[in-house]
Amino acid sequence: MYPMIKIEGVRHAYKTKSGPLPVLDGLELSVDEGGFVAVVGPSGCGKSTLTRLISGLMKPDEGMVMLHSERVTGPRSTVGMAFQNPVLLEWRTILDNILLPLEIVPTKLSKKEQQDRARYLLSIVGLEGFEEKRPSELSGGMRQRASLCRALIHQPEVLILDEPFGALDAFTREDLWQTMYKVKEKEPFTGVLITHDLREAIFLADQVVVLSGRPARTQYVLDVPDRGPADLEHLYTPEAAEMLAILRHQIEIAQGRAPAEGEAA
Numbered sequence: 518m519y520p521m522i523k524i525e526g527v528r529h530a531y532k533t534k535s536g537p538l539p540v541l542d543g544l545e546l547s548v549d550e551g552g553f554v555a556v557v558g559p560s561g562c563g564k565s566t567l568t569r570l571i572s573g574l575m576k577p578d579e580g581m582v583m584l585h586s587e588r589v590t591g592p593r594s595t596v597g598m599a600f601q602n603p604v605l606l607e608w609r610t611i612l613d614n615i616l617l618p619l620e621i622v623p624t625k626l627s628k629k630e631q632q633d634r635a636r637y638l639l640s641i642v643g644l645e646g647f648e649e650k651r652p653s654e655l656s657g658g659m660r661q662r663a664s665l666c667r668a669l670i671h672q673p674e675v676l677i678l679d680e681p682f683g684a685l686d687a688f689t690r691e692d693l694w695q696t697m698y699k700v701k702e703k704e705p706f707t708g709v710l711i712t713h714d715l716r717e718a719i720f721l722a723d724q725v726v727v728l729s730g731r732p733a734r735t736q737y738v739l740d741v742p743d744r745g746p747a748d749l750e751h752l753y754t755p756e757a758a759e760m761l762a763i764l765r766h767q768i769e770i771a772q773g774r775a776p777a778e779g780e781a782a
């Protein structure tokens with residue numbers, strides 16, 4: 518299959534007052550068109566930095582970031598992003614919040630078509646009837662659903678999700694995982710999910726990439742077998758337990774709490 522995202526030999530250091538802070542060191546990543554990769558790793562290892570590189574908000578010191586075989590050299594409108602804090606504008610209705618990206622990204626849709634698309638997206642995530650509400654009238658989970666619609670309104674090829682469910686309670690989070698399946702089925706995208714939740718990673722992604730501690734490199738890649746329709750029961754199978762154990766072990770290695778294979782304990 519065609520790689521939609523290709524990252525090769527990326528190295529990057531932030532310039533800080535106390536000197537360069539190496540954050541990424543030899544990062545490799547390849548995500549097929551329509552694929553969904555979850556990126557996990559120790560806190561502060563460089564996961565969000567990776568999302569900034571893919572969306573073109575930052576350029577790496579070394580190496581290549583490619584989208585659709587084109588080198589990323591600046592911000593890309595074909596990328597949609599959703600974050601842990603949805604940041605919806607309180608003075609705008611939910612519908613107008615979702616339409617916001619279309620005020621920036623060029624679109625061929627008429628005003629009516631834009632509104633129809635926003636309403637359609639809201640119906641997919643279960644927010645039909647909330648179009649005219651203000652963000653403060655919605656729960657945290659509902660605001661996150663609205664933020665997903667906003668990230669998808671301009672039909673991005675790539676959807677970057679930076680810990681979007683991290684601040685939600687466990688039940689709401691699991692509800693949103695199932696919503697994500699529905700969204701991907703109706704609005705196909707190539708996804709990159711940054712998360713600290715290993716269950717979330719194996720439930721949503723078809724590949725989980727473990728980054729090493731900072732400066733991060735690609736330490737381990739786990740392929741998650743296709744498990745059919747969204748069903749939380751998938752998380753309670755022996756196969757899921759085994760995948761979670763492997764990932765936990767890899768995170769311990771990345772945190773320096775367990776020796777890497779081939780190293781003495």
Ligand SMILES: Nc1ncnc2c1ncn2[C@@H]1O[C@H](COP(=O)(O)OP(=O)(O)OP(=O)(O)O)[C@@H](O)[C@H]1O
Nearest residue numbers: 531532533538540559560561562563564565566567
């Ligand atoms: N603009 C910046 N200037 C200087 N240092 C930065 C900048 N942005 C991030 N950093 C530092 O780079 C490192 C990696 O940050 P990044 O946010 O990419 O990590 P992360 O893996 O997403 O973290 P977390 O898991 O805690 O969300 C951190 O030590 C952070 O403090």
